[in-house]
Amino acid sequence: MTAYLITGARIVGGDQADLLIDNGEIVATGTGLDAPADARTIDATGLVALPGLVDLHTHLREPGREDAETVFTGTRAAAKGGFTAVFAMANTDPVADTAGVVEQVWRLGRDAGYADVYPIGAVTVGRKGTQLAELGAMADSAARVRVFSDDGDCVWDAALMRRALEYVKAFDGVIAQHAQEPRLTQGAQMNEGALSGVLGLTGWPSVAEEAIIARDILLNAHVGSKLHVCHLSTKGSVEIVRAAKRRGLEVTAEVTPHHLLLTEELAASYNPVYKVNPPLRTKEDVEAVREGLADGTIDIVATDHAPHPVEDKDCEWSAAAFGMTGLETALSVVQHAMIDTKLLTWAEVADRMSYRPAAIGQAAEHGRPLEAGAPANVVLYDPRVERTVVPDESVSLSRNTPFEGMTLPGKVVATFLRGTPTVLDGELTK
Numbered sequence: 001m002t003a004y005l006i007t008g009a010r011i012v013g014g015d016q017a018d019l020l021i022d023n024g025e026i027v028a029t030g031t032g033l034d035a036p037a038d039a040r041t042i043d044a045t046g047l048v049a050l051p052g053l054v055d056l057h058t059h060l061r062e063p064g065r066e067d068a069e070t071v072f073t074g075t076r077a078a079a080k081g082g083f084t085a086v087f088a089m090a091n092t093d094p095v096a097d098t099a100g101v102v103e104q105v106w107r108l109g110r111d112a113g114y115a116d117v118y119p120i121g122a123v124t125v126g127r128k129g130t131q132l133a134e135l136g137a138m139a140d141s142a143a144r145v146r147v148f149s150d151d152g153d154c155v156w157d158a159a160l161m162r163r164a165l166e167y168v169k170a171f172d173g174v175i176a177q178h179a180q181e182p183r184l185t186q187g188a189q190m191n192e193g194a195l196s197g198v199l200g201l202t203g204w205p206s207v208a209e210e211a212i213i214a215r216d217i218l219l220n221a222h223v224g225s226k227l228h229v230c231h232l233s234t235k236g237s238v239e240i241v242r243a244a245k246r247r248g249l250e251v252t253a254e255v256t257p258h259h260l261l262l263t264e265e266l267a268a269s270y271n272p273v274y275k276v277n278p279p280l281r282t283k284e285d286v287e288a289v290r291e292g293l294a295d296g297t298i299d300i301v302a303t304d305h306a307p308h309p310v311e312d313k314d315c316e317w318s319a320a321a322f323g324m325t326g327l328e329t330a331l332s333v334v335q336h337a338m339i340d341t342k343l344l345t346w347a348e349v350a351d352r353m354s355y356r357p358a359a360i361g362q363a364a365e366h367g368r369p370l371e372a373g374a375p376a377n378v379v380l381y382d383p384r385v386e387r388t389v390v391p392d393e394s395v396s397l398s399r400n401t402p403f404e405g406m407t408l409p410g411k412v413v414a415t416f417l418r419g420t421p422t423v424l425d426g427e428l429t430k
């Protein structure tokens, strides 16, 4: 294995220093390090060194929709975005609700070699919301599933949600809820408000999200398990989670890059690239989720990378699929929304995009501080450059980025997965 001496990087949580990587590990940090003679030197002056990013919410689409994304293409996009681990959502076809399917996804990730893939298991059989899936079998499988979610749909039946929360206690699992009250969102197309009325699109009230979050926090407190809230998007949701945490109730929550930056006004274009679940909300909501992420109410940023082929997006708004891609732009959007606004430091970004998602998902090899002895999962990022987002430059199979044409700060220069570069000089290594 080639050794790498990374010089002059700003190491988050530490000083400007050198970083020596060998045999898959961080061997040392500091200055004047004793590198092997054949070590490759990377001048990282001006770059930020972060622990490899961890995405707790990615749609890789395999098996079933390999026209939108595969484990191979999705993890390439992940590596390009600085991620070394992704949690693959269960809404595939077949649904990841058995040990067989989660093991298949896990193996495909390992064979591709771009990022570690942690499959998420479905909570209910076929994600149909009526019968618990084989959670224990998925937990005991080679994929060692610890996160379970019916994402795409809400586990709306309170009794079933209670049983799922109880069940995962046996192996310290977590239920990640897609909080959407189905009766309040029938036919919903965008955020409910004055604008949805003007545009003639069925509205999606904030309360549909908040009611489920409040219910689940109480259910979870009752059974003493672990609840994670997917893609929280409203000011009211932030307030509910903040109040719960103040009371000492166990809950973790995520926000997506797009909900940190974009607002419902984009729907006025009727361009389905802006159609997403949960919908883009108001400026007030964006400010609230930013504050929530800054003060730790919201634990993590997760991309909800949701690739869709052109034919599912290039149609009338109401017929289009929900979802947007996000792996390759996540860190830039977070820099723009949170660092350049002085709401977060880089050390806090490492916390929200690496340490904490790894802890919630129990990805022990990931989310470790850049210190000697840790697995060499590292990203080198240049916050000084700018780029205009061009969909065709994406290595994802899909093109549905809502950031097309926007100028965003920063660029991933290198990503290391256990000491092996998956990205060097800004390009995939294989």
Ligand SMILES: NC(=O)N[C@@H](CC(=O)O)C(=O)O
Pocket (backbone or CB within 6 Å): 059, 091, 151, 152, 153, 178, 275, 276, 277, 278, 304, 306, 307, 322, 323, 324
């Ligand atoms: N976010 C989305 O709009 N879509 C996701 C499902 C989901 O995350 O709910 C998808 O699978 O396409």
Ligand SMILES: [Zn+2]
Pocket (backbone or CB within 6 Å): 151, 152, 153, 178, 230, 231, 277, 278
């Ligand atoms: Zn969802």
Ligand SMILES: [Zn+2]
Pocket (backbone or CB within 6 Å): 057, 059, 089, 151, 152, 304, 306
């Ligand atoms: Zn999702």
